Amino acid sequence: MAPSQPYLAKTLNDLTPGKSVKIIRHRSQGAVRQRLLDLGLMPGAEVTMVRSAPLNDPIELKLEAANVTLRRQEAATIEVQENE
Amino acid sequence: MSNPKSLRVAIAGQQNAGKSTIFNMLTGVRQHVANYPGVTVDKKYGSYQDNEGIVQTVDLPGTYSLTSFSLEERVARNFLLTEQPDVTLDVVDASNLHRSLHLTLQILEMGLPTVLALNMMDVATGRDIRIDREELARRLGIPIVETVGRKGQGREDLRRTIREYDTAKETLTPPVDYGPLETDINAIEADLPASEVLKHVPKRWIALKLLEDDTAVADMLMTKSNKSEIEALLRRVTEQRNTFFQNQGLDVADHIVASREKAIINLLEGVVSGKDPNRPTLTDRVDRFLLNRWGAPVFLVGTVFLIYQVAIVWGYELTTYTWPLLAGFREIVAGVLPSAGFLVDPYTRAMGLWLVDSANTLLNYVPIFLILFSLIAILEDTGYMARIAFILDKILHRFGLHGQSTLPLILGGVFAGGCAVPGVMATKGIPDNRARMATILTVPFMNCLAKVPLYTLLLGIFFVEDKSLMMFYISTMTIIFALLVAKLLTKTVLQGEQTSPFVMELPTYHLPTVTGVARRAFDRTWMYIKKVGTIVVAVAVVVFTLLQFPGLPEERKSHFETRGQAALEVFQKAMNGNQYLSVARQENIVPLVNFYNDFKRAKLNASGAEASRAVNAEFEARNAEFYPLVKPPKGDKDARKASRALKKLASASKSIRREMKEERITNSILGSIGRSLEPLTQFAGFDWKINVALLASFAARESSVATLGVLFQQDADQNATLEERMGSETMAAGATSLLATSMILFFALYPPCLATTVMVKVQTGSYGWMLFSIIFPTILGLLVSSVVYSVGLAMGASGIEAMSVVYFSALALLLLVGLRGGQRRIKLHQIKTAGG
Numbered sequence: 065m066a067p068s069q070p071y072l073a074k075t076l077n078d079l080t081p082g083k084s085v086k087i088i089r090h091r092s093q094g095a096v097r098q099r100l101l102d103l104g105l106m107p108g109a110e111v112t113m114v115r116s117a118p119l120n121d122p123i124e125l126k127l128e129a130a131n132v133t134l135r136r137q138e139a140a141t142i143e144v145q146e147n148e
Numbered sequence: 149m150s151n152p153k154s155l156r157v158a159i160a161g162q163q164n165a166g167k168s169t170i171f172n173m174l175t176g177v178r179q180h181v182a183n184y185p186g187v188t189v190d191k192k193y194g195s196y197q198d199n200e201g202i203v204q205t206v207d208l209p210g211t212y213s214l215t216s217f218s219l220e221e222r223v224a225r226n227f228l229l230t231e232q233p234d235v236t237l238d239v240v241d242a243s244n245l246h247r248s249l250h251l252t253l254q255i256l257e258m259g260l261p262t263v264l265a266l267n268m269m270d271v272a273t274g275r276d277i278r279i280d281r282e283e284l285a286r287r288l289g290i291p292i293v294e295t296v297g298r299k300g301q302g303r304e305d306l307r308r309t310i311r312e313y314d315t316a317k318e319t320l321t322p323p324v325d326y327g328p329l330e331t332d333i334n335a336i337e338a339d340l341p342a343s344e345v346l347k348h349v350p351k352r353w354i355a356l357k358l359l360e361d362d363t364a365v366a367d368m369l370m371t372k373s374n375k376s377e378i379e380a381l382l383r384r385v386t387e388q389r390n391t392f393f394q395n396q397g398l399d400v401a402d403h404i405v406a407s408r409e410k411a412i413i414n415l416l417e418g419v420v421s422g423k424d425p426n427r428p429t430l431t432d433r434v435d436r437f438l439l440n441r442w443g444a445p446v447f448l449v450g451t452v453f454l455i456y457q458v459a460i461v462w463g464y465e466l467t468t469y470t471w472p473l474l475a476g477f478r479e480i481v482a483g484v485l486p487s488a489g490f491l492v493d494p495y496t497r498a499m500g501l502w503l504v505d506s507a508n509t510l511l512n513y514v515p516i517f518l519i520l521f522s523l524i525a526i527l528e529d530t531g532y533m534a535r536i537a538f539i540l541d542k543i544l545h546r547f548g549l550h551g552q553s554t555l556p557l558i559l560g561g562v563f564a565g566g567c568a569v570p571g572v573m574a575t576k577g578i579p580d581n582r583a584r585m586a587t588i589l590t591v592p593f594m595n596c597l598a599k600v601p602l603y604t605l606l607l608g609i610f611f612v613e614d615k616s617l618m619m620f621y622i623s624t625m626t627i628i629f630a631l632l633v634a635k636l637l638t639k640t641v642l643q644g645e646q647t648s649p650f651v652m653e654l655p656t657y658h659l660p661t662v663t664g665v666a667r668r669a670f671d672r673t674w675m676y677i678k679k680v681g682t683i684v685v686a687v688a689v690v691v692f693t694l695l696q697f698p699g700l701p702e703e704r705k706s707h708f709e710t711r712g713q714a715a716l717e718v719f720q721k722a723m724n725g726n727q728y729l730s731v732a733r734q735e736n737i738v739p740l741v742n743f744y745n746d747f748k749r750a751k752l753n754a755s756g757a758e759a760s761r762a763v764n765a766e767f768e769a770r771n772a773e774f775y776p777l778v779k780p781p782k783g784d785k786d787a788r789k790a791s792r793a794l795k796k797l798a799s800a801s802k803s804i805r806r807e808m809k810e811e812r813i814t815n816s817i818l819g820s821i822g823r824s825l826e827p828l829t830q831f832a833g834f835d836w837k838i839n840v841a842l843l844a845s846f847a848a849r850e851s852s853v854a855t856l857g858v859l860f861q862q863d864a865d866q867n868a869t870l871e872e873r874m875g876s877e878t879m880a881a882g883a884t885s886l887l888a889t890s891m892i893l894f895f896a897l898y899p900p901c902l903a904t905t906v907m908v909k910v911q912t913g914s915y916g917w918m919l920f921s922i923i924f925p926t927i928l929g930l931l932v933s934s935v936v937y938s939v940g941l942a943m944g945a946s947g948i949e950a951m952s953v954v955y956f957s958a959l960a961l962l963l964l965v966g967l968r969g970g971q972r973r974i975k976l977h978q979i980k981t982a983g984g
Contacts, residue, residue: 102212
């Protein structure tokens with residue numbers, strides 16, 4: 065993966081397993097955005113990166129009670145903020 | 149209260165909330181599956197009886213919300229809008245209440261009388277999640293019932309609540325406060341004209357949808373109301389939306405979701421307690437093994453191998469026990485139909501037996517399918533199928549498919565044997581339309597069980613030494629071809645299709661229930677049996693007709709009749725002076741020959757000395773007068789002599805019949821089609837006989853072997869197997885293992901059988917795609933076979949050499965395409981990241 069640039073916001077695509085973050089904002093639109101929101105990836109939601117698939121893509125996230133998977137392509141459209 | 153009163157209930161809920169188990173729990177076995185009008189979404193309906201009357205129940209498609217973005221959501225929403233169920237039952241996952249309530253609030257906003265089923269209470273309890281049901285019910289203003297659908301817990305409670313709630317319907321207070329948007333909502337509500345279409349739903353809901361820019365609702369208003377009035381309204385709404393964005397710095401749709409989220413946090417405050425989201429659940433701990441980099445491939449391969457071993461290997465062994473049942477059925481039918489003539493059978497008999505044979509070859513696979521579909525249902529119900537999609541998505545996605553293409557491909561027979569009909573049907577679940585189309589069009593390339601007999605036949609003749617290597621090539625080549633074809637189609641004809649992301653929930657692991665698995669396995673097997681009962685039988689009739697007509701010319705007929713007469717004369721001469729002459733009198737001869745043939749066939753089918761004796765007894769009872777002629781008593785010289793003569797007569801009749809049949813097929817319509825195709829197929833090495841077999845196999849793949857069996861006929865005396873006959877005949881005609889390779893390749897790429905193409909029509913909703921699914925593979929198959937055969941012939945390659953070259957070229961191409969696609973994606977990603 066390309067190293068994230070300092071001037072760019074971190075996205076869900078940049079996490080290592082075990083890392084917890086808070087969702088800030090979606091860059092996607094329309095049906096994709098709706099689907100992400102529906103699965104609970106809402107701005108403000110706490111998300112933990114669980115693992116990558118054996119071939120690195122897609123990734124698995126834990127949100128509250130649910131485990132959700134999405135491709136890195138979509139993960140890269142969700143901006144996040146690291147928790148302290 | 150005393151009048152029986154019927155009730156209509158719609159079941160809504162998010163995916164994986166256990167909606168279908170609740171539906172099954174309520175309705176039991178009385179249910180039907182159909183499609184919603186015009187779309188390919190399942191409509192499951194059933195009914196049950198409570199003490200007041202019938203309750204009609206519809207299981208809506210599982211949706212996360214009720215927007216108009218996906219087909220399922222539109223279907224579910226339209227049903228709720230137009231059908232106005234008396235009660236809407238919202239099934240929610242108690243262990244994931246927070247997310248589930250988003251749908252609940254949307255249903256309540258539509259003003260529908262709603263009952264909440266708090267399902268999977270056992271999972272919630274297992275995770276120490278405690279829910280104050282009464283308080284939540286009070287806050288939502290609707291009744292809530294706790295259920296465990298898989299164990300049937302809460303059924304009576306639920307039925308009673310549905311019934312009581314209907315009698316105590318009440319208007320609901322709007323559950324969500326939209327803060328700064330409320331003034332806009334009120335303004336639109338006031339402007340909305342009285343409309344016939346949406347009169348059942350609150351105007352507040354319509355206002356919200358218009359603010360969300362929901363085009364489906366806007367269109368609905370347009371159709372029935374004053375157009376210009378609505379257009380003016382929509383312009384005002386757009387203005388309001390823009391103003392809201394300027395003032396709040398937030399999209400209206402986002403604000404609506406956020407408000408709902410806030411409402412849910414308030415609803416759940418003090419209602420849910422005791423949970424610790426950071427404590428790993430059992431599912432988490434299991435996934436640590438099953439989904440890690442090393443465990444995942446090992447467990448996946450192990451699972452696939454287990455399915456192969458149990459369903460295919462053991463399933464085949466099981467068919468040796470079930471085949472006698474089918475053979476017995478054939479005997480019964482043969483007994484009922486008018487009996488055979490000496491040279492020509494009545495059409496009803498010939499056609500009847502042809503139909504039974506066609507159906508039997510297919511029904512023979514039923515035990516395999518029952519096992520296979522049960523195992524697959526177990527994979528689905530446990531939640532492992534979703535994990536397979538997770539593991540394989542990267543590879544499949546690279547070729548234009550989708551993680552969820554795995555199930556259709558496995559059903560279609562990716563590694564061992566399956567059936568494309570349930571495979572194509574299972575593509576329903578793939579959310580990405582382009583990947584779904586690519587899957588529909590590649591599932592038929594899998595090794596359907598019916599292709600196996602032809603492979604076995606050809607391997608037995610031409611590849612005796614390399615049998616296992618060839619089988620390995622064949623069974624792994626299909627997926628290589630399928631991936632390449634998927635990529636090709638995605639880059640060409642499917643380029644314009646809509647795609648959507650791979651966003652999916654990994655459900656909690658569950659132990660599957662016997663009824664759940666059995667129901668799914670029977671449903672899918674039943675689909676297969678229906679295919680046999682309808683399409684295959686219908687096509688069998690057509691093929692039969694095409695093979696029968698126009699029949700033999702008069703002079704050939706009389707030629708065969710003369711030969712038959714000669715055989716009869718020989719028999720009568722041999723019987724002269726025999727004490728059994730009276731038994732073998734003129735009018736008895738045909739029944740006698742039939743009796744002899746039946747006896748021989750029964751003896752052949754009987755396994756073991758015991759069964760053989762039983763056959764003897766049965767035939768003696770059937771006709772004590774004929775019996776000595778087929779089984780001469782010890783020391784009865786006349787009987788032995790008569791029996792020998794009868795045997796000669798029967799075999800003469802058989803061989804004349806065979807010759808007639810072959811001539812009939814040669815002259816038949818299908819035969820001439822096969823011959824007229826020879827100029828086209830000669831490059832692939834196919835002569836007209838092979839063409840006829842391949843044409844017949846379009847009806848059902850199994851037919852190819854059956855047709856070849858007829859075409860490569862033997863004389864009755866040589867008891868050679870089809871493999872030997874085909875071997876000697878085709879080899880005499882200069883056929884080589886190269887031809888066999890050409891045939892195998894064509895068969896691997898050959899269009900789906902008719903039943904599958906019908907399913908393609910159902911799933912794509914278009915005759916165009918159905919035609920495409922026939923024409924494209926035909927051209928592709930013929931092209932590949934022609935190149936392989938022509939080039940192979942020129943280079944003097946053997947079949948196995950040609951196959952190896954094709955296999956490794958395809959493999960190399962696969963790796964090339966796969967790796968190139970990956971590099972391009974990384975580059976694109978880098979550009980995107982750098983460009984910001």
